[in-house]
Each structure stands twice: as C-alpha cells, then as structure tokens.
Amino acid sequence: MKANFHDIHAAADYIGPGAIEVPIYQTEITDIVRRRGLFGQRIKQVPATGHPSRFFEETAIPEATAATGFVDPRNISAPLVSPTRIESAVPLKALVAQINYNLFDIELGNQQSQFAYLQAKDLADTIEGVMHIHDLALWNGTDTSLSTPTTAQYFGAAAQIAASGNTTTITTTELIVDNLKSTIAQMVSNSSFAVRPTAIYANPVLLDLVDREMKTEFNVVLDTKEINGGFRVKTLITQAGELPLIPDWSLSYTGTPGSGSALLPAYIVTEDLIEYHWLSDPNPRVFQLGVPGSLASQYVVVKFGAPVVKMTSAGAHFQVIVQR
Secondary structure (H helix, E strand, O other), X not given: OOOOOOOHHHOOOEEEOOEEEOOOOOOOOOOOOOOOOOHHHHOEEEEOOOOOEEEEEEEEOOOOOHHHHXXXXXXXXXXXXXXXEEEEEEOOEEEEEEEEEOHHHHHHHHHHOOOOOHHXXXXXXXXXXHHHHHHHHHHHOEOOOOOOOOOOOOEOHHHHHXXXXXXXXXXXXXXXXXXXXXXXXXXXOOOOOOXXXXXXXXXXXXXXXXXXXXXXXXXXXXXXXXXXXXOEEEEEEEOOEEEEEEEOOOOOOEOOOOOXXXXXXXXXXXXXXXXXXXXXXXXXXXXXXXXXXXXXXXXXEEEXXXXXXXXXXXXXXXXXXXEO
16 A cells, blocks of 8 residues: 655644644624525415315306396396306426435534534524525526426426416517506406506516616606615505516516616516425425445435416416516
8 A cells, every 4th residue: 555645734824943833714604695585485375175276267257248148137048157267277397406425525624623514504504505596486487388388397487477478579679668558457447357566577687677767767766665674675666556576586687778688677566376285294304314334424405396376367466578
C-alpha cells in the first residue's frame, strides 16, 4: 500500500513562533435560497376523493328561455327544464426526495460540535426543496391533460387556463393597465356566471412595468395591501374591486422587455376556484427507512396530490400575454 503524507501547512492558515492558526468557520450558514411561493399558499387545499379525484361543475341552472318562459297567464304551459352539470377529475401525482446521512460524518460533526444543527437543517431544506419544485409545477407542470395524463408532473395552472381559450394579448402599443382592467370588466360582465376574480399573478418584471406605467401615464402610485404572512403587494382598482398584484418568481417570461419581442404573461384568477387535491396530508411527509449495511440514515420525503383550475369554461380565469 502506498502511503500519502501531507504538510500541515495544507490545513493551517499560519504557523509561526507561539502560534498555529487553523480554519474556523461561523456556525451559521448564510442562506437566501428561494423556497416557497405565494400561489400555493393562497389556493384551496382539499382532500382528494380518490385517484383520480372527482368532482362536478354546474354550467347552467334549470332555466327556460325567454321565448318559452313567458306564457299566457290564462293558459299556462310550463316548459321542462333541467340543470347542466359535467363530471371532471384530476389525477394525483407524486413528489419525492431522499437524503442520506453517513454515520461517520454525523459522528464526526457531533464531535467537532461546529455545525450541530446541520442534520436538522438539511432535512428541513429537503422538505423545502420538495415544496419548491411543487410551487414551480403548480404553474408550470408539463402535463397536458387531466383526463389522459402525459407526464409525471402536474398539469400546471398556467396551461389549464391557456387550454380553456381564455387568453388575450396586449401589444407593444397598448397600455397594460387599461387592457388588464378591460379584461377584468369583461369577466365580471358575464351574464351566465358570477365571475369575481381575486388576484393578478405575474413575474415581478411585468409588475414593475405596470408600476412605471401608472406613474408615467396617470401620475398615480399604486396602493399596497397586506397578504400572506405580512407580505405587502401593490393593488389595482378594477370592476372586480381592489385586486392584489402578486409577484410570482415562478412565472417566467421570454425575451428582453423593451425589445418589442418580449412576452410576459399575467394571470387573472379566481383563487377560490383553484384547488390542490391532496392525499393523506397537504404537507410533505417524512419517512425514515431501515438502516442498510452502510449504516447510513435514510429519509424519504413524499407528497401526493395535484392542482386543478375549476370553471375555466365559465371564464373564471384569464391569461394575459403582454408584448414589450
């Protein structure tokens, strides 16, 4: 066996008369890594009815037409009416992650007593990592159908809204704010459905353009409103009331704003009609596996569920693509 020897200078910062300085680190690890998004914390969390999770949507009440509903009061002949309901379902998906702790490294860390909290932090961060992927997929999951799944990911809310055909484009020559308000007014004016959007989600870059436009075109500074966890956002006064403009980092855009070819999406949504159907628990669960021959401690994080955007056919949600 060939032995390898190393000079102590490789580990010491300084060696001198009466002094040997070795590397010592702060016991806290600087961490600003992106974790949860707001969208997943604001939509409804409901238990799944099964796999797939099934539900009904009512698309019309029992109602006669204007031609048949009004009759001669001395010769009453009532038309036959019935409600219109459709059956829908959302297939559940699985999110998993595993982290292993080597026995030697754990015991070495305990003996050094420098990063005593690290095992707990790494397990908590593994859970946060699952939720980070979950939040990304809530909007951007690559599946393309609720009835016939095509990938293991969620069918993202953005794609569900776009697939309904409720989409409009604001060109480079049009004002963003005016067209957002006009779209919301059209949604609220629906005579068949009581549409009442509750929020506008967009990338922070697009919301910054909205803020600048309000100041430049109307000399108005938007008010702010507190939403989840004390987080304050700008608001827009519309025909649906005061809607929060929620910045969502997971909503990406293409191109460079100002080039004329950038496409920045915004989503006007009715949050009460967006649900996450969970199995067993809405939060990720942690399972500790048996210790294998390597003596490593193994933990698996699991989350079952899927999002569904309801009443898209009723115009309860809208995609707005902004060209800039």
